[in-house]
Amino acid sequence: MNSNIPKTSQKRVVIIGAGFGGLALARKLSAYPEIQTVLLDKNNFHQFQPLFYQVAMAGLEPSSISFPLRKAFQNKLHVHIRVTEVLRIDTDKREVVTSTMGGISYDYLVIAAGAGTNFFGMQNIIDRALPMKSVGEALALRNRMLENFERALIADDIEDRQGLMNVVVVGGGPTGVELSGTLAEMKVHILPKDYPELDFRQMQIYLVEAGAELLGPMSVESQVKSKQYLQNLGVHVLLNSRVTDYDGQHVHLLDGTILRTDNLVWAAGVKANTFEGIPVEKLGRGGRLKANEFCQVEGYDNIFAIGDVAILSGDDKFPGGHPQLAQPAIQQGKILAENLLRLIRGEEMKGFRYKDLGSMATVGRNLAVVDLPFLKFQGFLAWMTWMFVHLMSIVGVKNRLLIFINWIWSYITYDQSLRLIIRAKEPKLKPVIHESVEVNPS
Structure with a gap:
């Protein structure tokens, strides 16, 4: 099988991962006619990770925090989405080898595959x-x-x-x-x-x-x-x-x-998702790819890394790498889109500097903590701030509305109605028995 992605005179940017960084990058690249964007992910949807725990605790349905990738890029003819698993990267051939389509060539490759759970080898x-x-x-x-x-x-x-x-x-x-x-x-x-x-x-x-x-x-x-x-x-x-x-x-x-x-x-803990084909010496703490201030992976001028999978140098405030949070990934994705366009046009790239918007966590009903660059506060106001920020960060108006209704209902009733045990059911396939048929030559 092949990817069925048309070959054009556009520069092809292949993005591995549709998390916060990969999605922000692809969205911005979709506006540039000089670039053909290929977005690869194991799922056909974007996941809002900060609210996973509410799905786990039956507070929200999975569909409320997920958004179909194809809906996000409707009418974007230069964006091609493929649901597949990346097996390895062939840097010599400039090719990403996938589980379903073989190799996909690239002019520029962006690794935005995020991180998985770190069990520390136990x-x-x-x-x-x-x-x-x-x-x-x-x-x-x-x-x-x-x-x-x-x-x-x-x-x-x-x-x-x-x-x-x-x-x-x-x-x-x-x-x-x-x-x-x-x-x-x-x-x-x-x-x-x-x-x-x-x-x-x-x-x-x-x-x-x-x-x-x-x-x-x-x-x-x-x-x-x-x-x-x-x-x-x-x-x-x-x-x-x-x-x-x-x-x-x-x-x-x-x-x-x-x-x-x-x-x-x-x-x-988390551990960056890595791929065969990138030398081990390019990896830093937590398996994150070492990259410069332009997000270029060490030793490559056409391979980039953003988000949880990258440790960027050049930002004096974060010598050990940026926090593995949504905001650094989104900001890196946006500036990388601009830099890729500059690179194609032969212009000078701009180094990444993280703008820290703060951090927050909710503990329970009316209980949260918020650290902003200019203010720190806790309690009910922090809880309201946490809800507003997360609600506005959700992709899709419908999803925001569904989550808001769920939150209001839970707050009023001290209850939620999603405590369902849903098991996947696979069909039991019976072996096909081919009976021999005797053919009468006459």
Whole structure:
């Protein structure tokens, strides 16, 4: 099979990944008639990662935080979308080798593949923990949690019942904090109504963080306040605690502590997605590609990297690389689009400087922390700010409206109606038996 992408006199830019950076880049490139854009992704939709935890906790439907790529580029004739998996990059042939179409040639290649979950090489964690780096994984987490509550109803052993109800969240970043806070509120307001036979005083929620504070990159005020909020909600916050093993029922910590749970949610770290064909020496901390201030990968003038997958030099305020957040990826995607046009036209490129717009995290109802460059605040106002910023960042007016209605309904009723266990059903294919047919020559 081939890609069926027409060969033209335009310069072809191939983008791997339709995350925040890849989508921002492709959107801007679509306005330039000199450029043919090829966008490759494993999914046919863009995912809004900051709200994965709300899908996992049955607060939002997956479709609310996903946007079809083809809808985003309707009537953009110079943009070609292909749903496929990239296997390797052939830098000599200037070709991206895919799982379904073979090789796709490029004039310029942009790697914006984002990052996956970092399990730090612990095989038992890889096999048994629940990550949350995609819509699919968020749905799997939702199913597992709801299935375990159903199993808890019929469990004879008290310890088994408590293990099915307990949740251990590993990682004290925004995802871990937001997930723990949501679980704590569900424990009080929602789950007792769904499962009145269960005693939710037995349910324990643990947030385990290897560092000395939650929300490491944020201000001390936000770190202290987020911990206080979680503890007031009943979450056991374990700082300076490192997970060493998990057997499916018991989480082992470095200090010898053992936590009983059938639900281990892993939000402890990320690792950049890499591809065969890029030499290992081009990789920096966390597997991120080392690139210059123009996003050019070290040693290449036609390969670029943006977002979570890149460590850019040249920005004095971020010598160790920019935060692996949406805003750096979006800003890099936008300036790279302009630089690619400058490069094609033989003009001088402009170096990237990150404009820090701040960071924020929500802990629960009316509880959030916000760090802006000029102001830091917490509580109800921070919570309203968090909701507004995330709502405006969602792709698609319909999605924004659906999320807004869900949030309003949940706020008024202390409830949501999406606690559905949805399992994929694959057809059972029977082998085709070819019966021999005797042909009469006459």
